Amino acid sequence: MTTAPAQSPLLERPGAVQAVGLDAGVAAHYGDPMREQRMLEQGLAVVDLSHRGVVTVTGPDRLSWLHSMTTQQLTGLAPYTSTESLVLSPHGHIEHDLHLVDDGETAWITVEPGTAPALVEWLNSMRFMLRVEVTDVTESYAVLGEPIGNESLPAEREARGVIAWRDPWPAMGSDTAAYSDVDPHPAAGRVWRELIVPREQLVEEVGDRHLAGIWAAEAERVNAWRPRARKETDHRTIAHELDLLRTAVHLHKGCYRGQETIARVHNLGRPPRRLVFLHLDGSGHVLPEEGAELVKAPGERPVGRLTTVARHVDDGPIALAVVKRNTPVDIQLLAGDVSAAQTVIVNP
Structure with missing residues (x-):
């Protein structure tokens, strides 16, 4: 199940040309895609990703519960530590790629456009008697992308309720494997983060910064060999095929749906x-x-x-x-x- 994204108010900016397909609802570019890409490379631009879905999970059992169902080690996750985790089918095929950061009280998750309702529906079906609450907050929160990852958020941003998820790609996790032999990785040193901001503050959060369209962000992603759910995935995709074990899979955590495929292909076969x-x-x-x-x-x-x-x-x-x-x-x-x-x- 997917839902159509709402149109971003940033499409009202001069020169904005709306993207089509998966990225409909935000700008493909603002009139000069190459210049926008250069500005993005230099850290001088921000990308409208407000079509992404945003889901929150609250309650004292949230991290252990998410840990039990997804591919990443989430128990003991320190506040404001960003990570990536996958929801797999029973046969190990990728269903959702979770960009997750926990602020000590709430696990914030962003997902591909239109997929938040399906994720929430599945998570709610797995709640049982645990102390968790799952909410699709896409209508209340929007996402911005920017090529800044090491710096902490300024205090004034935190005061406005902004949450930051830093993309771990291509750094290796603590107990995982790489399926690429290239060393150094072409994305070594890459910094990219998603800012989760109250939707009514989206325009204010951009302020007078330059805007780059989704074409610029996608060019940067492709050049970094960074796979994206619903682009590089289909109904048969397993994580090994995309080198996603490096950032999204912990190989020795407890049982979860699809784990047998992860272990079997890693230990006995090839994707x-x-x-x-x-x-x-x-x-x-x-x-x-x-x-x-x-x-x-x-x-x-x-x-x-x-x-x-x-x-x-x-x-x-x-x-x-x-x-x-x-x-x-x-x-x-x-x-x-x-x-x-x-x-x-x-x-x-």
């Missing part, structure tokens, strides 16, 4: 598919659509699909894709008539 980074041929005027099939040669059967396509200010047309594990790593792939040069992320 059937793998995430790759692609440089796309930009000599044409049109890039392939997200979801386009990838083939080794014209007329051959597909070996995968494009999941996210972006134009990077320095690297040009780039993409993330999911391909079959046995796809040769040393060949160029084709998306329609556009060639795509692979960089291995998940080692086959």
Whole structure:
């Protein structure tokens, strides 16, 4: 179950062009995507992510309860420590990617646009007799993204009720595994955080800072090899395929739904598919659509699909894709008539 996002008031800013698809409701750009991306890289811009869902979990049992159902070690989580955890199906397929930070009284979770109601419905079905309360607060809280992660929030922001989640990507967790052999990781040193702000303060929180559209944020994400739920995932995706164990899975915590698949593939097998980074041929005027099939040669059967396509200010047309594990790593792939040069992320 998904719900349509509300239109952001920031779409009223001059030059705003609304995004389509998953990111409808916020701006794709504000008239100059490349400049916006450069401003974002320099830490001078903020991104409207107010279409993301926001869920709160309160009550004294909240962390142990969430710990028991998801992939991450959450018991004993210190206040204002950010983490990432997955909700899996019984067969280990990714259903939700939780961006979670607890302030000592409330666990704040942001999820992909339109998915908060489904998450809340499932969590409520698992409450039983525990002292927890789950609330979809998307109508009351909005999300902003900014490339600042190490600094603490200024006191005046905390006083206004702003909560910050820092993306752990690509740092390794305390008891997990990497499925990429690249060292150093291209996103090493990356800083990115989501600010959860009262929705009525969204415009005020942006203030006079520059705005960058979702195209700029997506280009940064693709260049960091950062997978995103509902972009890089489908109904069959397991965490190993996307190198998501590194930030979202604790390998020796207690039992949870889907754990058998996590353990079996990690200990006994290999994921059937793998995430790759692609440089796309930009000599044409049109890039392939997200979801386009990838083939080794014209007329051959597909070996995968494009999941996210972006134009990077320095690297040009780039993409993330999911391909079959046995796809040769040393060949160029084709998306329609556009060639795509692979960089291995998940080692086959």
